Amino acid sequence: MIQVNHLQKEFRIHQARAGLGGAFRDLFSREYKTVKAVDDLSFSVEEGEMFALIGENGAGKSTTIKMLTGILNPSGGEIVINGFVPQKQREDYVRSIGVVFGQRSQLWWDLSPLESFRLLKSVYKVEEHEGQRWLDRLIEELDIGSFVSQPVRKLSLGQRMRCEVAAALIHKPRLLFLDEPTVGLDVLVKQKIREFLRNLNDTEHMTILLTTHDVTDIEALCKRVLVMDKGKLIFDGLLENLKEKWGNGTEVAFQFKKRTSAEELRTVLGELPCEIIRENDFALRVKVSRSQEMLPFVLSTVMASFDISDVKIMEASTEDIVRNIYSTDSEVVSHG
Amino acid sequence: MGKLYLELIRIRFLTLLAYRVNYYSGIIIYAINIGAYYFLWGAIYGGQQQLGGLSVEQMTAYVAIAWMSRAFYFNNIDMEMAQEVREGKVAIEMIRPYNYLSVKTAQAFGEGIFRMLFFAAPGIFLISLFIPFQFPSTPEAWGMYLLSLMFAFVINTQLNLLTGLVTFFLFRNDGMMRAKRVVVDLLSGLVLPISFFPGWAQTLMGYLPFQAINYYPSVIFTGAIPASRAWQMIGFQAIWVAVILIPIFVLWRRAQTKLVVQGG
Numbered sequence: 001m002i003q004v005n006h007l008q009k010e011f012r013i014h015q016a017r018a019g020l021g022g023a024f025r026d027l028f029s030r031e032y033k034t035v036k037a038v039d040d041l042s043f044s045v046e047e048g049e050m051f052a053l054i055g056e057n058g059a060g061k062s063t064t065i066k067m068l069t070g071i072l073n074p075s076g077g078e079i080v081i082n083g084f085v086p087q088k089q090r091e092d093y094v095r096s097i098g099v100v101f102g103q104r105s106q107l108w109w110d111l112s113p114l115e116s117f118r119l120l121k122s123v124y125k126v127e128e129h130e131g132q133r134w135l136d137r138l139i140e141e142l143d144i145g146s147f148v149s150q151p152v153r154k155l156s157l158g159q160r161m162r163c164e165v166a167a168a169l170i171h172k173p174r175l176l177f178l179d180e181p182t183v184g185l186d187v188l189v190k191q192k193i194r195e196f197l198r199n200l201n202d203t204e205h206m207t208i209l210l211t212t213h214d215v216t217d218i219e220a221l222c223k224r225v226l227v228m229d230k231g232k233l234i235f236d237g238l239l240e241n242l243k244e245k246w247g248n249g250t251e252v253a254f255q256f257k258k259r260t261s262a263e264e265l266r267t268v269l270g271e272l273p274c275e276i277i278r279e280n281d282f283a284l285r286v287k288v289s290r291s292q293e294m295l296p297f298v299l300s301t302v303m304a305s306f307d308i309s310d311v312k313i314m315e316a317s318t319e320d321i322v323r324n325i326y327s328t329d330s331e332v333v334s335h336g
Numbered sequence: 337m338g339k340l341y342l343e344l345i346r347i348r349f350l351t352l353l354a355y356r357v358n359y360y361s362g363i364i365i366y367a368i369n370i371g372a373y374y375f376l377w378g379a380i381y382g383g384q385q386q387l388g389g390l391s392v393e394q395m396t397a398y399v400a401i402a403w404m405s406r407a408f409y410f411n412n413i414d415m416e417m418a419q420e421v422r423e424g425k426v427a428i429e430m431i432r433p434y435n436y437l438s439v440k441t442a443q444a445f446g447e448g449i450f451r452m453l454f455f456a457a458p459g460i461f462l463i464s465l466f467i468p469f470q471f472p473s474t475p476e477a478w479g480m481y482l483l484s485l486m487f488a489f490v491i492n493t494q495l496n497l498l499t500g501l502v503t504f505f506l507f508r509n510d511g512m513m514r515a516k517r518v519v520v521d522l523l524s525g526l527v528l529p530i531s532f533f534p535g536w537a538q539t540l541m542g543y544l545p546f547q548a549i550n551y552y553p554s555v556i557f558t559g560a561i562p563a564s565r566a567w568q569m570i571g572f573q574a575i576w577v578a579v580i581l582i583p584i585f586v587l588w589r590r591a592q593t594k595l596v597v598q599g600g
């Protein structure tokens with residue numbers, strides 16, 4: 001559905017000289033610096049996938065989204081989405097996508113969302129009867145019926161954001177882009193929007209791409225994650241794999257009924273590459289690095305060999321992982 | 337397609353209704369302007385019957401109708417475009433399946449109709465109570481005026497689109513837009529009918545599109561020129577519409593490839 005090959009975007013940024021003299025010289029000759037915002041990005045997405053693009057501020061996420069939505073022209077590489085080249089066939093292409101910018105509103109500030117919806121329906125030439133049924137469903141599922149006829153400027157951020165999502169979906173696009181959709185929202189609203197998106201992906205098989213800084217968004221919604229850093233794609237894969245790659249492993253804390261030493265546990269587990277940490281005479285922790293393969297074995301073996309009163313699995317949270325990625329130098333990461 | 341533009345015009349209408357105070361203050365500003373020019377011209381004419389080919393009556397009609405025409409053709413879409421580029425809102429416009437410039441034109445048209453109905457029409461009626469004022473006598477004259485006014489709107493909007501498009505390249509061009517506004521008001525014949533300019537200036541202005549914005553429709557309205565000359569003026573307007581389209585197309589093409597969305 002989405003094909004991106006060697007995508008590049010360079011910006012020429014004017015370097016202002018310092019001071020009054022510098023400003024005067026700037027009038028006549030300007031110095032520019034070329035910045036690569038997106039550098040050799042390649043990935044492909046299947047229909048019905050739901051995935052997240054994450055990265056620090058300035059990693060190139062928004063630039064990428066803007067190129068994918070046909071707003072910006074790439075400096076190099078190619079994009080094909082739904083069979084369209086966004087920059088060349090913009091007007092046809094944008095009919096098949098919906099976009100929500102968390103930082104920008106696409107509703108008319110002085111009018112009610114309902115008026116905006118009405119206008120958008122004629123923008124996208126939505127079929128009257130079918131369109132109304134779909135809109136009714138959006139209004140119900142996003143729970144915006146009670147304020148949809150108030151002017152947008154009188155809505156709270158959470159209310160407005162839900163209306164924004166409805167506005168982006170008015171023409172039932174096959175592909176939905178969300179650029180930081182949950183910025184500044186409270187937990188309940190976030191949850192409502194997530195539930196709605198998941199439902200949409202289930203029932204309508206809609207492909208959804210979101211960029212976010214909120215790790216809970218990713219955990220709640222996406223299986224697949226793309227991580228960008230300094231314009232480059234540094235990870236593309238499942239969330240689980242991301243955890244294994246950058247997580248600090250998984251810890252299992254066992255509470256034993258009898259006194260058990262670390263050596264006893266080691267003999268049971270055999271050669272398994274893991275770390276055993278002793279807490280006290282009755283409690284031991286086992287730390288494994290690749291949880292998917294090793295966790296079942298550790299659990300079943302230990303449970304079978306000892307009397308266990310309690311087990312706690314402590315997985316590295318995605319938040320920790322993201323922090324890990326962001327704080328690691330990109331060079332190390334891309335070779336690690 | 338037509339439905340979309342009707343909706344856009346309707347939405348602009350509603351937006352303007354949402355700000356009623358602006359609307360009332362606009363009426364006052366126009367009334368003051370017309371009143372001031374009315375007395376000014378009265379003083380200039382003194383006892384003379386005819387100046388620059390216009391009688392006193394035709395002159396007052398000219399002043400009133402020039403301002404009322406302006407209410408219709410005037411719009412701020414270049415400022416709006418500049419703001420949208422500056423704040424990065426243009427991104428939202430680009431994700432919609434329509435032509436940005438046509439949409440802007442439709443919005444301007446919605447604004448024009450709003451001001452014509454709620455502003456110019458009652459205004460001209462009010463003025464006709466206070467000062468001697470002559471409406472065109474034949475339906476043909478009305479038709480010519482309205483046609484010419486429509487062209488005036490298109491040309492003025494095209495110029496606004498042009499200055500607005502420059503923002504895509506310069507990011508800030510408030511000065512240019514302000515200068516354009518003054519130039520249009522002066523050279524279009526709003527402040528001074530074109531026939532009052534010195535000969536060489538009239539020749540020069542013949543090569544510029546500005547008088548097609550106000551002088552043509554206003555002078556047609558006053559009935560100071562024969563019908564054949566009026567049709568000639570409308571022809572000139574049509575030519576200008578076609579000519580200005582060319583730079584708009586070129587600039588728009590280049591603006592799309594050069595677009596930078598500012599602010600994240």
